[in-house]
Amino acid sequence: QVQLVQSGAEVKKPGASVKVSCKASGYTFTSYGISWVRQAPGQGLEWMGWISAYNGNTNYAQKLQGRVTMTTDTSTSTAYMELRSLRSDDTAVYYCARDLIIIAAAGTYYYYGMDVWGQGTTVTVSS
Amino acid sequence: QSALTQPASVSGSPGQSITISCTGTSSDVGSYNLVSWYQQHPGKAPKLMIYEGSKRPSGVSNRFSGSKSGNTASLTISGLQAEDEADYYCCSYAGTRVFGTGTKVTVL
Numbered sequence: 001q002v003q004l005v006q007s008g009a010e011v012k013k014p015g016a017s018v019k020v021s022c023k024a025s026g027y028t029f030t031s032y033g034i035s036w037v038r039q040a041p042g043q044g045l046e047w048m049g050w051i052s053a054y055n056g057n058t059n060y061a062q063k064l065q066g067r068v069t070m071t072t073d074t075s076t077s078t079a080y081m082e083l084r085s086l087r088s089d090d091t092a093v094y095y096c097a098r099d100l101i102i103i104a105a106a107g108t109y110y111y112y113g114m115d116v117w118g119q120g121t122t123v124t125v126s127s
Numbered sequence: 128q129s130a131l132t133q134p135a136s137v138s139g140s141p142g143q144s145i146t147i148s149c150t151g152t153s154s155d156v157g158s159y160n161l162v163s164w165y166q167q168h169p170g171k172a173p174k175l176m177i178y179e180g181s182k183r184p185s186g187v188s189n190r191f192s193g194s195k196s197g198n199t200a201s202l203t204i205s206g207l208q209a210e211d212e213a214d215y216y217c218c219s220y221a222g223t224r225v226f227g228t229g230t231k232v233t234v235l
Contacts, residue, residue, distance in 0.1 A: 062223075
């Protein structure tokens with residue numbers, strides 16, 4: 001079955017970096033993109049960015065530009081999200097999600113949403 | 128980009144219909160009919176309920192429907208059931224993606 005399995009919980013100190021993995025199975029990894037979404041305790045969903053598993057193109061939320069890097073390893077069908085210079089307000093559950101956008105000729109867009117989600121990875125930033 | 132605006136809470140009795148609004152701008156919701164809706168139960172990952180404004184993924188109940196008018200998208204849940212009690216988020220594609228503020232649905 002189609003699934004995304006994320007790496008385990010992390011505890012980091014302020015100023016450190018964290019790298020979360022998201023391993024895909026059950027579908028052709030390079031035919032889709034991956035979005036990363038986080039949710040701080042008791043708060044709503046925040047989109048962090050998207051990466052194309054086909055060509056590695058990325059699109060990051062402006063708020064996180066310069067601190068986040070998203071990559072993929074097509075040999076293992078795994079996506080990664082690295083967040084640097086961690087602060088206490090980066091404490092959150094981090095999700096990866098399969099995310100397909102198709103921009104056809106003449107500027108027609110087809111967006112299939114984030115249809116498969118990982119189980120979430122809790123990242124705690126604390127001194 | 129600012130979060131889309133949703134009501135903090137909506138409630139209804141079993142069997143009733145409720146509608147959740149999602150207000151954006153002419154740069155996001157108004158420009159693209161690419162709004163998706165997600166249901167999230169406590170402690171769980173979100174689940175896609177609607178994409179491209181009104182389309183349901185396979186397996187999602189036809190009690191869930193989506194629409195759009197101008198800069199506002201809406202999710203309607205008809206025949207409300209206890210299992211529909213959850214948080215709901217809209218999300219608009221606009222080059223990037225932007226989520227709504229979230230709505231807690233309570234089944235009375």
